[in-house]
Amino acid sequence: MTRCALVVCTANVCRSPVVERLLRRDLDGAVDADGASWVVSSAGTADIQPPFDEHTLVAAASVGLDLTDHQRRTLTPDIIRTDGADLILTMTREQLRTIASLDPGAWPRTFTLLELARRAGTAAPASEVEGFAGWLQRIGAGRRAADMMRPDPADDVADPYGGPADEHAIMVRDVHHGVKRIIRAGPWIARAS
Numbered sequence: 001m002t003r004c005a006l007v008v009c010t011a012n013v014c015r016s017p018v019v020e021r022l023l024r025r026d027l028d029g030a031v032d033a034d035g036a037s038w039v040v041s042s043a044g045t046a047d048i049q050p051p052f053d054e055h056t057l058v059a060a061a062s063v064g065l066d067l068t069d070h071q072r073r074t075l076t077p078d079i080i081r082t083d084g085a086d087l088i089l090t091m092t093r094e095q096l097r098t099i100a101s102l103d104p105g106a107w108p109r110t111f112t113l114l115e116l117a118r119r120a121g122t123a124a125p126a127s128e129v130e131g132f133a134g135w136l137q138r139i140g141a142g143r144r145a146a147d148m149m150r151p152d153p154a155d156d157v158a159d160p161y162g163g164p165a166d167e168h169a170i171m172v173r174d175v176h177h178g179v180k181r182i183i184r185a186g187p188w189i190a191r192a193s
Helices: 015-027 054-061 077-083 093-102 104-109 113-122 132-139 145-149 165-185
Strands: 002-009 030-032 037-044 087-090 110-112 188-191
Touching: 002 015, 002 077, 002 093, 015 037, 015 054, 015 165, 030 037, 037 077, 054 165, 077 093, 087 093, 087 104, 087 113, 093 104, 093 110, 093 145, 104 110, 104 132, 110 113, 113 132, 113 165
Parallel strands: 002 037, 002 087, 087 110
Antiparallel strands: 030 188
């Protein structure tokens, strides 16, 4: 069995490729309590094609990531349904709302990265028998779509594109920390041999 996770930002050339690669690295060979492995991909909400910012490449390399072979994609409803079949992580609440407008049924499995990291970090850890769907439902308990309509900078990863190197380094640090919190708390119990 394979589960699919989709990471979304604006142009798919800065934040989402970094999170995609962090998740791929951390989930490489891991399975969840249901024995499922993971495929992680990313896409952008805007149909634009800016080049990678050199500062993003350098900041990503500082945590061992090589983004030079990344191919950007524009988000579509089909990508949401296939690549985001099990989990969708956005960088902002605005992107979460975009996903909900393209596919209202995606709401229960769509979180901002920082929201899921916060919820995962404060919830009881997953048990060895708790499947991913049960874990995600437990982590998302009490969420209301209406709450996501309001802006909340605490849930957003700022877009450093075009900014100075230190903003890119801060973004990589913040998303790396968020991914670590999710991985530590989640139902990933083993690494395939």
